[in-house]
Amino acid sequence: xxxSRTRRPTIIDVAERAGVSKSTAxxxxxxxxxxxxxxxxxxxxxxxxxxxERNHLAVxxxxxxxxxxGLVIPDITNPFWADVARGAQDRAARAGASLLVFSSDWDPExxxxxxxxxxxxxxxxAIVNPVSDNFDDLDRFGLPCVFxxxxxxRFPDVSSVGSDIAQxxxxxxxxxxxxxxxxxxxxxxPKSRLARARFLRAxxxxxxxxxxxxxxxxxxxxxxxxxxxxxxxxxxLDQPRVGHLAVFAxxxxxxxxxxxxxRDVGLDCPRDVSIxxxxxxPSGEFAWPGLTTVAKPGRDIGERAVExxxxxxxxxxxxxxxxxxxxxxxxxxxxxxxxxxxxxxxGAGRV
Amino acid sequence: xxxSRTRRPTIIDVAERAGVSKSTAxxxxxxxxxxxxxxxxxxxxxxxxxxxERNHLAVxxxxxxxxxxGLVIPDITNPFWADVARGAQDRAARAGASLLVFSSDWDPExxxxxxxxxxxxxxxxAIVNPVSDNFDDLDRFGLPCVFxxxxxxRFPDVSSVGSDIAQxxxxxxxxxxxxxxxxxxxxxxPKSRLARARFLRAxxxxxxxxxxxxxxxxxxxxxxxxxxxxxxxxxxLDQPRVGHLAVFAxxxxxxxxxxxxxRDVGLDCPRDVSIxxxxxxPSGEFAWPGLTTVAKPGRDIGERAVExxxxxxxxxxxxxxxxxxxxxxxxxxxxxxxxxxxxxxxGAGRV
DNA sequence: CCACATCATGGGAACGTTACCGCGAATGCT
DNA sequence: AGCATTCGCGGTAACGTTCCCATGATGTGG
Numbered sequence: 230x231x232x233s234r235t236r237r238p239t240i241i242d243v244a245e246r247a248g249v250s251k252s253t254a255x256x257x258x259x260x261x262x263x264x265x266x267x268x269x270x271x272x273x274x275x276x277x278x279x280x281x282e283r284n285h286l287a288v289x290x291x292x293x294x295x296x297x298x299g300l301v302i303p304d305i306t307n308p309f310w311a312d313v314a315r316g317a318q319d320r321a322a323r324a325g326a327s328l329l330v331f332s333s334d335w336d337p338e339x340x341x342x343x344x345x346x347x348x349x350x351x352x353x354x355a356i357v358n359p360v361s362d363n364f365d366d367l368d369r370f371g372l373p374c375v376f377x378x379x380x381x382x383r384f385p386d387v388s389s390v391g392s393d394i395a396q397x398x399x400x401x402x403x404x405x406x407x408x409x410x411x412x413x414x415x416x417x418x419p420k421s422r423l424a425r426a427r428f429l430r431a432x433x434x435x436x437x438x439x440x441x442x443x444x445x446x447x448x449x450x451x452x453x454x455x456x457x458x459x460x461x462x463x464x465x466l467d468q469p470r471v472g473h474l475a476v477f478a479x480x481x482x483x484x485x486x487x488x489x490x491x492r493d494v495g496l497d498c499p500r501d502v503s504i505x506x507x508x509x510x511p512s513g514e515f516a517w518p519g520l521t522t523v524a525k526p527g528r529d530i531g532e533r534a535v536e537x538x539x540x541x542x543x544x545x546x547x548x549x550x551x552x553x554x555x556x557x558x559x560x561x562x563x564x565x566x567x568x569x570x571x572x573x574x575x576g577a578g579r580v
Numbered sequence: 581x582x583x584s585r586t587r588r589p590t591i592i593d594v595a596e597r598a599g600v601s602k603s604t605a606x607x608x609x610x611x612x613x614x615x616x617x618x619x620x621x622x623x624x625x626x627x628x629x630x631x632x633e634r635n636h637l638a639v640x641x642x643x644x645x646x647x648x649x650g651l652v653i654p655d656i657t658n659p660f661w662a663d664v665a666r667g668a669q670d671r672a673a674r675a676g677a678s679l680l681v682f683s684s685d686w687d688p689e690x691x692x693x694x695x696x697x698x699x700x701x702x703x704x705x706a707i708v709n710p711v712s713d714n715f716d717d718l719d720r721f722g723l724p725c726v727f728x729x730x731x732x733x734r735f736p737d738v739s740s741v742g743s744d745i746a747q748x749x750x751x752x753x754x755x756x757x758x759x760x761x762x763x764x765x766x767x768x769x770p771k772s773r774l775a776r777a778r779f780l781r782a783x784x785x786x787x788x789x790x791x792x793x794x795x796x797x798x799x800x801x802x803x804x805x806x807x808x809x810x811x812x813x814x815x816x817l818d819q820p821r822v823g824h825l826a827v828f829a830x831x832x833x834x835x836x837x838x839x840x841x842x843r844d845v846g847l848d849c850p851r852d853v854s855i856x857x858x859x860x861x862p863s864g865e866f867a868w869p870g871l872t873t874v875a876k877p878g879r880d881i882g883e884r885a886v887e888x889x890x891x892x893x894x895x896x897x898x899x900x901x902x903x904x905x906x907x908x909x910x911x912x913x914x915x916x917x918x919x920x921x922x923x924x925x926x927g928a929g930r931v
Numbered sequence: 932c933c934a935c936a937t938c939a940t941g942g943g944a945a946c947g948t949t950a951c952c953g954c955g956a957a958t959g960c961t
Numbered sequence: 962a963g964c965a966t967t968c969g970c971g972g973t974a975a976c977g978t979t980c981c982c983a984t985g986a987t988g989t990g991g
Contacts, residue, residue, distance in 0.1 A: 634947090
């Protein structure tokens with residue numbers, strides 16, 4: 230980087246060089262109103278000549294719009310959230326906005342700090358995966374906000390975007406049923422998490438539609454981690470059972486952990502145990518066997534969140550709850566038992 | 581979000597409420613100079629009472645420091661770059677700065693656009709994994725800049741932070757040798773990439789130190805992707821060979837692809853083929869067997885890049901080239917042959 | 932040919948903050 | 962006591978932009 234610290238040219242420099250006032254220069258550069266073509270061209274030429282670049286700080290100050298959005302997610306290192314961030318980034322960029330990204334590590338305090346930073350930076354709005362239960366601060370001077378993820382629904386007044394868990398569960402169970410797994414065991418996240426309740430409710434509904442008593446499903450809880458899944462699967466394997474075991478895990482990490490547990494006890498997936506995940510993280514592709522999973526549309530969620538946020542910023546008060554559809558990614562972790570045993574449950578075979 | 585659009589309080593509101601001038605209020609809030617404790621307390625009280633939050637746009641305007649940094653990486657969705665972003669984020673936050681994150685998708689045009697956006701946003705500096713060959717624009721008004729990654733070294737005038745490829749290769753080869761793999765095959769990225777040349781040179785040096793002729797090493801090239809690795813491995817397996825095959829891949833994705841290729845032809849890793857990767861992406865942990873790899877310190881790189889950038893911003897002209905050490909992650913993809921065959925190469929066993 | 936509308940342009944204020952300067956009071960020193 | 966120095970505080974300018982209003986020029990219609 231050679232010659233350092235030349236003062237950045239301002240619109241006044243442009244105006245002087247073009248021989249007009251700064252008002253005229255500003256009008257010319259803004260594009261539209263009431264300007265001779267000749268003057269406009271002269272101003273534009275002057276601008277490129279001096280290398281003028283509009284100062285967005287000043288613009289933001291004058292207009293009250295900084296052109297920046299905030300994104301507060303648990304961890305950018307988590308592939309799902311990286312996907313969300315990428316979608317938000319792209320959508321924001323398409324609208325000429327920039328994204329300030331923060332990771333909260335599921336820590337309410339960090340979250341609060343980051344939100345304060347965002348308010349001070351005068352972002353036009355924020356997208357948050359809420360960790361804390363208390364967002365009164367946020368409310369005070371009305372920072373436009375869109376929440377993201379299933380934890381968002383604790384807040385009735387805030388628009389939110391998330392994945393359609395009911396549809397996802399339905400998709401997963403339909404697939405399991407089609408493969409001949411009528412009553413899969415469940416590995417779920419910790420109790421008192423909204424996502425868990427929603428997942429479970431969808432499973433119940435699906436079972437009832439198929440005339441299956443939900444109570445017969447084995448359920449194990451665990452942390453949303455590889456280790457959590459491993460332990461839950463170990464408990465599942467300890468239970469007496471006949472024949473093939475199918476498992477629907479509420480999270481890919483848990484599913485991968487479950488896969489490890491299967492290997493730990495000398496069994497084989499998918500020969501002895503079938504595993505279905507939920508998330509769509511890339512690691513599932515490289516596991517052996519590849520993890521069949523219901524993939525959340527992280528990128529789409531990010532994009533839609535930004536769009537919702539723009540609505541919010543423009544005071545379009547249509548406060549909405551958006552659920553994005555998930556998609557089945559079929560890989561190798563499910564055995565196909567549909568031919569082996571006769572379908573004993575009415576309506577089980579439908580897709 | 582209930583009562584919307586109350587005007588955000590300014591320092592003037594605070595001053596009025598505290599019964600002082602805005603200068604005094606500013607001084608009180610800035611912390612230090614020449615203020616009675618009593619006045620300071622009154623101002624601080626007033627500030628919290630009205631919910632004052634300093635407007636960083638205005639501060640940036642006045643001071644010329646926006647308190648924001650830019651980060652332009654190929655893809656936030658790529659786990660390595662997500663790691664880098666996380667490190668940069670945390671380090672920046674610790675210094676009270678925020679990070680504007682952009683993904684370029686290895687597209688020079690997108691990169692240029694993002695850099696322009698960053699300049700307009702008046703970031704104090706930028707961290708870039710350079711894609712383009714031409715950064716004259718960047719130079720013009722001296723946006724402080726630190727480059728990141730091995731492609732950075734094309735630019736002699738710009739400070740850079742990257743991983744220590746020489747050390748990484750040494751680490752990997754030492755480990756291979758210790759496990760009894762004296763002359764591993766190499767799966768490398770495309771020619772005319774700087775990283776490839778560096779990798780190869782380090783391999784040569786290591787070989788020569790061990791009195792091994794580098795020319796005997798089999799080398800296959802491929803794209804830095806799973807598919808690239810798969811194809812390269814397939815070619816490697818087509819070649820006639822005796823006994824166990826060991827492979828050092830220049831990238832974890834390629835290594836995972838190689839693993840698939842091994843499975844494709846009915847062989848077993850690590851029984852028949854040993855594979856060593858380079859990157860440390862999480863997916864390697866869930867592959868079967870777990871991928872032994874040399875992990876790049878993505879997070880540390882991000883942190884150091886921010887630190888370097890701060891130096892750059894403060895005109896500390898010590899332009900530096902920093903190489904961060906890598907770390908071996910031992911998992912299951914390497915067979916231990918050290919006991920089986922006598923060491924025929926002098927000095928091979930050292931660690 | 933004059934009244935009036937239209938239009939391109941310039942002047943100035945304002946966004947919120949901080950740095951600088953100046954003023955009056957209080958304090959220290961001889 | 963008298964003078965110098967320090968100290969707390971207020972006023973004002975400036976950062977770069979855009980918006981509003983005024984002004985003068987030009988065009989239009991009666």
